[in-house]
Amino acid sequence: xxxxxxxxxxxxxxxxxxxxxxxxxxxxxxxxxxxxxxxxxxxxxxxxxxxxxxxxxxxxxxxxxxxxxxxxxxxxxxxxxxxxxxxxxxxxxxxxxxxxxxxxxxxxxxxxxxxxxxxxxxxxxxxxxxxxxxxxxxxxxxxxxxxxxxxxxxxxxxxxxxxxxxxxx
Numbered sequence: 001x002x003x004x005x006x007x008x009x010x011x012x013x014x015x016x017x018x019x020x021x022x023x024x025x026x027x028x029x030x031x032x033x034x035x036x037x038x039x040x041x042x043x044x045x046x047x048x049x050x051x052x053x054x055x056x057x058x059x060x061x062x063x064x065x066x067x068x069x070x071x072x073x074x075x076x077x078x079x080x081x082x083x084x085x086x087x088x089x090x091x092x093x094x095x096x097x098x099x100x101x102x103x104x105x106x107x108x109x110x111x112x113x114x115x116x117x118x119x120x121x122x123x124x125x126x127x128x129x130x131x132x133x134x135x136x137x138x139x140x141x142x143x144x145x146x147x148x149x150x151x152x153x154x155x156x157x158x159x160x161x162x163x164x165x166x167x168x169x
Contacts, residue, residue, distance in 0.1 A: 081136025
């Protein structure tokens with residue numbers, strides 16, 4: 001089950017549903033785009049790295065059918081880390097502390113469970129999973145940083161407009 005949560009269809013489905021809910025509730029398109037941007041960047045880096053490294057999967061009995069991609073880095077782990085780490089970063093803005101920390105903990109647990117399942121099922125080496133975590137986390141941080149930068153810039157522009165309106169009024 002955990003392995004399937006990190007597959008492409010599962011990650012895209014969760015991303016569409018949660019990002020749509022975020023857009024509906026906040027009306028903030030940039031906020032809703034953080035997770036899609038994170039997983040898109042992660043996917044691009046995954047494809048390039050898998051093509052360059054082209055590592056075979058571990059020589060152990062596998063509990064899944066092998067995808068046609070190389071073992072390094074883990075795409076399941078990278079995608080789930082990018083998605084759920086982006087959600088964890090966005091959850092830091094939740095006002096109710098119990099809900100904020102429950103959401104953050106659940107979001108951080110998801111990619112770890114996917115990573116464990118990919119190792120357990122014989123699909124990856126430990127370094128494949130580690131590279132996937134790093135790839136997803138960096139992409140989530142970059143996407144979240146873009147959102148924060150846009151938000152600060154927008155707030156700065158509003159504050160400057162309010163100051164200039166106050167001086168002329």
